[in-house]
Amino acid sequence: MLPKPDEVQIVIHDQPISGVLQLDDWLRSQMDAATAIFMGRVRDVAMDGRPLEALELSHYPGLCERLIEASARQLLQHHGCRCAFVLHRVGRLLPGELIVLVAVSADRRGPAQRCCAALLEALKHDAPFWKREWSNGVGTWLSENTPL
């Protein structure tokens, strides 16, 4: 059974956001027994160990949302889950700010946890987002993601 259209919610946000109010709204929109959530925040060190001033995130609007939605629907179906919520920041982010929130609901905890982890990997590898680290006023585009 394919998830219905409103079972995948995607928000790309360009301002600082804790994500918690959005998560609360989404949780109230469904009543599934099990919800697995991941929240990623900006580190205070760059990949090379230097202090990080800011993280710049850009994306390809339109294609980005479409690819996330396709991944989410495929993964919900594969894992037997019901609803997915993706909140992703773009713009200039300071250390400690939320970058990404992924939430997946299901009737059982195992599928919810596995699908949430898989959707996070899909966001990292299959969605057109790009990160640039800023240290000492110099910006460096990342060539790969942090390891699992």
Place this chain on the structure above:
Amino acid sequence: MLPKPDEVQIVIHDQPISGVLQLDDWLRSQMDAATAIFMGRVRDVAMDGRPLEALELSHYPGLCERLIEASARQLLQHHGCRCAFVLHRVGRLLPGELIVLVAVSADRRGPAQRCCAALLEALKHDAPFWKREWSNGVGTWLSENTPL
């Protein structure tokens, strides 16, 4: 390196609670890059398929918190994670109400996700909580947990 005492926070709560505000407070108390969260809510059907009126949860105060704290510290150390937050309801719960919230923070997403899942299993199998399902005015103590 053993987690410091304030790195495990446990709350046993006897009133309905969405858990989201408590999660927000806990998230603001630390700045780790990766946080994995699980939220479990009361189903509207009993284990035998009948409509569920309420779920009654009791615990052994004192021993319960101590066993959760011991599990959390051991799992944080084992998985290389930093902080854990456990919120567990007791009392009479209606369908849709939050039963349990588990959150684990770390520098990396993999350890946070694995530790959060392991701590949830520890709560289910190693902490003195007991569930009684109420259907048609009849209460039935559960003899085992829902499968993963």
Place this chain on the structure above:
Amino acid sequence: MNQSQSDAPPSVKVLLFASLRDQAGWSERCIALNAPAVQTAREIWDQLELGDLPQVVLVAINQDIVSADHPLQAGDELAFLPPFTGG
């Protein structure tokens, strides 16, 4: 917690939980020890007349999980715990 020096008869506090509480019809009771003989948790259970101690029931003394054959001292808190079903 050894109260053998006090005037009160030596006893332990017994706690039952969940289905055991329903089965017995009580949740907390003071049970006298047959001093000076040392008694185990299992021996106290047998005094409760609730049948054999089920293998799946855990025993806690003073909020530590212990073997059912653990000896008791006067003043101990002894709890019998059915299988956990939380989370």
Place this chain on the structure above:
Amino acid sequence: MNQSQSDAPPSVKVLLFASLRDQAGWSERCIALNAPAVQTAREIWDQLELGDLPQVVLVAINQDIVSADHPLQAGDELAFLPPFTGG
């Protein structure tokens, strides 16, 4: 989206992202097609004078990920995408 019937010269909109944008010094450009010959995404890239198309760079035409050898039509949106690093 085929504009060959209109007065405008046949062209595609080319989008660059992230490091490619910095390398080229621009993010969006209109590139004329050499009609009536059909051109591929790779052939348009070669016109941009940014070196060989890196294997890791993905190509999207009208917001669909396609092969670099996919043919273009006038009015298409053609995007070159460095490796993704989101999440």
